[in-house]
Amino acid sequence: MAQRTVLVVLFDGVQSLDVTGPVEVFTGAENHTPGSYRIRTASLDGAPVRTSSGLTVVPDGVLSDASDPHTLLVPGGQGTRRSDPELVAWLRAHGPLAGRLVSVCTGAVLLAAAGLLDGHRATTHWAYCETLARDHPAVDVDPDPIYVRDGRVATSAGVTSGIDLALALVEEDLGRDVALTVARHLVVFLRRPGNQAQFSAQLAAQTAQREPLREVQQWITEHPDDDLSVEALAARAALSPRHFARAFQAETGTTPGRYVDRVRLEHARRLLEDTGDGVGEVSRASGYGTPEAMRRAFLKALGATPAEYRRRFSPAPVSPPR
Secondary structure, eight states, X not given: OOOEEEEEEOOTTBOHHHHHHHHHHHHHXXXXXXXXXXXXXXXXXXXXXXXXXXXXXXXXXXXXXXXXXXXXXXXXXXXXXXXXXXXXXXXXHHGGGSSEEEEOTTHHHHHHHTTTXXXXXXXXXXXXXXXXXXXXXXXXXXSSBSEEEETTEEEEOSTTHHHHXXXXXXXXXXXXXXXXXXXXXXXXXXXXXXXXXXXXXXXXXXOOSSHHHHHHHHHHHHOTTSXXXXXXXXXXXXXXXXXXXXXXXXXXXXXXXXXXXXXXXXXXXXXXXXXXXXXXXXXXXXXXXXXXXXHHHHHHHHSSOHHHXXXXXXXXXXXXXX
């Protein structure tokens, strides 16, 4: 098995977890399967860098001395807000020579500045997706997923999603058993699907200010299979349907119907990913009533049927211990 070099780019203002999260994953894989990865860190001048949290990280070497890696990993952080022209120039020259380009969080901003994301689908931290799309129109920015794979380019959202992406890359390189061992050691999920939303339905919407509306939001989350019509929810909030609908949208930024749709979709996705329940059972538990209703909702929101979604994103079954 050929050893894969992972080169992590360091710079002042880097987010420490963007660096250490993926590095721990690749190091764990190397510890499990010696000879699989060689992890190196480098800065422009080889000098220590100060992370955005104030920690000092000492790189292994200088970027100009680094050989072309199998995986070039560019973390994010406050230091990407004003891209260093010299660093961008280095990425522009050496990025195309790497076997795999990976960014964590706003590291995508540096890759985009170097022209390495042009023509590719990519993501970044939700707070910077709009800016990335505006400043780099040649990049197909998707603000929703926690990570995106597009050929040899892989980009992830904020901070912990870099761990998810690194685990997915280890699984691709070395297989599921190694990735599972690393995930267990780090006490994280083996795999959150790449197209899992950066926000849960509850986080995507604002939390209502008034207690009755907050209670309704919690009720929806805990009872996706109940009657969640505007009339029923309004009664629970002791408001008229018209007043409830206006107040809910004003305080959460979305309509009751859209909020219910998000909660039900998220609940169904989680059941498909984490359980062996049949599609009919999942549709009832998620409030769709029938498999056909759930199928229409999945096609509209995800472009895939529930069965296709499960085939793609549910983890492979783990053999029971003997």
